[in-house]
Amino acid sequence: MRNDYAFRILGPLVVMNGDERIEISGIRRQKLLATLLLQVQQVVSLDRLVDAIWDDEPPASAHGQVRICVSGLRRLLRTHERESVIETRPSGYRIRVLDDDALDLFKFEKLVARARAMLRDDHLEAAEVLFKEALELWRGPVAAGLDSRALASLAVKHNEDRLTVSEEYFEVALKLGRHRQIIGDLTGFVAENPFRERACAQLMLALCHSGRQADALETFRHLRRRFSEDLGIEPAQDLHALHQSILVGELTSLTPVPRDIPAPRPARRPSGLRGRTARLALVEPARPAAVRADSVEQLRLENDLLRIERDTLRQVMLLWLNSEEESPGA
Numbered sequence: 001m002r003n004d005y006a007f008r009i010l011g012p013l014v015v016m017n018g019d020e021r022i023e024i025s026g027i028r029r030q031k032l033l034a035t036l037l038l039q040v041q042q043v044v045s046l047d048r049l050v051d052a053i054w055d056d057e058p059p060a061s062a063h064g065q066v067r068i069c070v071s072g073l074r075r076l077l078r079t080h081e082r083e084s085v086i087e088t089r090p091s092g093y094r095i096r097v098l099d100d101d102a103l104d105l106f107k108f109e110k111l112v113a114r115a116r117a118m119l120r121d122d123h124l125e126a127a128e129v130l131f132k133e134a135l136e137l138w139r140g141p142v143a144a145g146l147d148s149r150a151l152a153s154l155a156v157k158h159n160e161d162r163l164t165v166s167e168e169y170f171e172v173a174l175k176l177g178r179h180r181q182i183i184g185d186l187t188g189f190v191a192e193n194p195f196r197e198r199a200c201a202q203l204m205l206a207l208c209h210s211g212r213q214a215d216a217l218e219t220f221r222h223l224r225r226r227f228s229e230d231l232g233i234e235p236a237q238d239l240h241a242l243h244q245s246i247l248v249g250e251l252t253s254l255t256p257v258p259r260d261i262p263a264p265r266p267a268r269r270p271s272g273l274r275g276r277t278a279r280l281a282l283v284e285p286a287r288p289a290a291v292r293a294d295s296v297e298q299l300r301l302e303n304d305l306l307r308i309e310r311d312t313l314r315q316v317m318l319l320w321l322n323s324e325e326e327s328p329g330a
Contacts, residue, residue: 005077005085007097008104009037010158011139013146015077022076028053031151032069034143036086036095038154040103045092052150104137105158111137112165124172131169138162163193170202179209190219194226197236204239208246216246 005022008014013034015022024030035052036044050062059065070093074084087094100106115130142155166189173182186203193199200223207216220235220243227235234240245251 004102006102006104007037008139009034009143010104010108010137010162011141012144013037024073024076026069026072027146028065029069029073031146031148032066033073033095034146034151035154036093037097037103037105038143038151038158040095040097040105043089043092043094048150049093052148055149108134108137108161112161115165115168119168119172124176128169128172128176131165131172135162135166135169163196167196167198167202170199170206174202174205174209177209179206182206183210194223195231197239200235201239201242204242204246205251208251213246217243220246 004018006016008016013024013030015024015033024033031053032049035049046063046066049066050058053066053069054062070086070088074086077085085096087096097103097106100110111130111134115127115134118124118127118130142158143151170182170186170189183203183206186199186206190196190199190203200219204216204219207213207219220239223239224235227233242251
């Protein structure tokens, strides 16, 4: 038999040996193995294992029962050399996982690190693929189905990482203009995590950029009601600003959202203004350099540019009218 063990902890606990699934019988064994995997390569004390299995109500024989569980797991999980992947140390036990791909948690962290590196280098398509591959490793909450306060405390960080990476993936998809494609996933994500304000903003942007302004406004109204009823507070100011921009029509359908916001082109002068370069220079706005920003920051800059263009056009038209009045025969 091959001994290529693979452990899956991002969801219900699963152990594979090659293509064969290894059944870990007994809830105590499962809790013990999950605790070792969530502290992989570290020595876990006997007392911590007792807490993971029984919480605050261990029996008098708890230490002995843990040793029996470990002995059974060691026999089940042996390597080619007939050594177990679970090692006994003076202060406790440790599980050895030498290959990153042998533990889905390791693989997730490696893919996320690569995705963020691609993002820093502005390789958005590659980052999107890597983020998606990392998220597809998840089959549910960490160690799902194992009821233990000690396990839950170990899982908090990893479950939070999953939510953060999901938002990073949505942000990249928005920058790539995939508004319609991610609405379904974003809607489900926000329904499960209604107080993740970044994701709520992303859903509003995706809906608005897909021509669904009414749905984007309804999303904000629902969010605000949840915040008020459940938390007694208002959503963040950025969400209010986004809602107002959609409401007054400053943010409309975009396909796609540009990654860089270019400087505005100089306004064209009406023919009657020839020779008035100096006067035009007085009203031409300063042009911001191209800015790389996330979707909410991009919205702010878009609104600033719209106001600049509107004010510039008004002043140019006034100059044109004045020039017409000054022309002979006017």
